[in-house]
Amino acid sequence: MPQPQTLYKLIVLYMLDKVKSPLTNSQICNFLLDHDYTSYFHLQETLSEMAESQLISVNVIRDISYYKATDKGSATLSYFTNEISGAIKEEILQYLEEHDMEIRNRTAVLADYYKNTAQEYSVRCQVKERGASVIDLTLSVPTEETARSICRKWESKCQEIYAYLMKELL
DSSP, X not given: OOOHHHHHHHHHHHHHHHOSSOEEHHHHHHHHHHTTSSOHHHHHHHHHHHHHTTSEEEEEETTEEEEXXXXXXXXXXXXXXXXXXXXXXXXXXXXXXXXXHHHHHHHHEEEEEEEXXXXXXXXXXXXXXXXXXXXXXXXXXXXXXXXXHHXXXXXXXXXXXXXXXXXXXX
């Protein structure tokens, strides 16, 4: 059995290997903490070490960290995948299956904003499916408060907006 810190890293790499899209920090935490593998602080330390050693990449969008295995991480997992017990692998697969829709929705519906050259805010709203954009909409708004509001509402309104656009444009 590998050292606990090594096992946590392998579990994270295995989880990332079994999904097609990045996982959020909370999705990874939910699995490891719900199964009492480690504490929140040890897990955050592990994720930080993995990012520093380039086993995973981190993309932060509106305070949400999205993790993806790098080529180095995938190679590492391929060498040490047998160090993860069959029971743990089964727990991971069951968790990913039970939370499949939530995982896909969380990584398929994205909204972020940034200050643009006109000193306004550009809000980029996206819906992705199998890695490709289904809709990619950028709006310019005058205030950061408006930009935040759009980002908050995008997840719940994106299907309705997409349907409206398709109806009007087709």
